Each structure stands twice: as C-alpha cells, then as structure tokens.
Amino acid sequence: MKTLIYATLAVALATPVVSFAQTAEPVTRAEVxxxxxxxxxxxxxxxxxxxTYPSDIQAAEARVHAGNGASAYGGVSDTGTSVSPVSSPAGNQ
Incomplete structure (x- = not known):
C-alpha cells in the first residue's frame, strides 16, 4: 500500500516538470x-x-543580425550612453 502511495506522489510531483519541458513552438517551413x-x-x-562551412554561415548570420540592429555583444541604451567594463580588483592583476 505504501508503494502505491509513494508512486502516486512521485507521479504527482513529476507532472509539472514534464508539462513545462517544451515551451517553444516548432519552427514552420515558411519561417525556415x-x-x-x-x-x-x-x-x-x-x-x-x-x-569553410561554419565560418561562412556564421558570417552571414552576423551580417543579418547587424542589419536587424542586434549584436552578440549588446548594444547602446536608449539614452545613447554605453556602459564601461568593470575594472578588476588591484589584487587580481
């Protein structure tokens, strides 16, 4: 009887994990x-x-992202100011 209770409890606790496993919808043929x-x-x-297959498609993807205003390194804020890098502590140089 305890085994049945534990099995039911395990299924009840595992159900939310499985239900949220796939949140992104599949890509359509038109999007591809x-x-x-x-x-x-x-x-x-x-x-x-x-x-040079990987490098040429990566370069093309970078050009597409640059044309869309996106960057892998972040961008500038709406105010036009950029953030400077954080300096390392004096003991870590």
Missing part, C-alpha cells in the same frame, strides 16, 4: 525558408563547395 532567404541576401551560398 524566410531565414534562408535572409542569409542568402547577406551573402551565404548553401550550394557552394566551400570547406
């Missing part, structure tokens, strides 16, 4: 095609026989 068109307009050629 639109992303490919953006990459091709940024200079990426998927049919080229280039041995």
């Amino acid at each position: 095609r639109a992303d490919l068109v953006q990459l091709e307009s940024a200079g990426y050629r998927p049919v080229s026989q280039d041995a």
Whole structure:
C-alpha cells in the first residue's frame, strides 16, 4: 500500500516538470525558408563547395543580425550612453 502511495506522489510531483519541458513552438517551413532567404541576401551560398562551412554561415548570420540592429555583444541604451567594463580588483592583476 505504501508503494502505491509513494508512486502516486512521485507521479504527482513529476507532472509539472514534464508539462513545462517544451515551451517553444516548432519552427514552420515558411519561417525556415524566410531565414534562408535572409542569409542568402547577406551573402551565404548553401550550394557552394566551400570547406569553410561554419565560418561562412556564421558570417552571414552576423551580417543579418547587424542589419536587424542586434549584436552578440549588446548594444547602446536608449539614452545613447554605453556602459564601461568593470575594472578588476588591484589584487587580481
């Protein structure tokens, strides 16, 4: 009887974890095609026989993100001021 209670309790506690496992909806074919068109307009050629595959698609993605105003390093605030890097403590130099 205790085994049944423990099993029921374990299932009840594990259910919320499983229900929130997939929150992002899948990408549609149209979204993938639109992303490919953006990459091709940024200079990426998927049919080229280039041995530098990762670098050329990464460069095209960087150009697409730069054109959209996004940056991997952050941006400037709405006021136009930037944040300076934090200096290291004197003992860690």
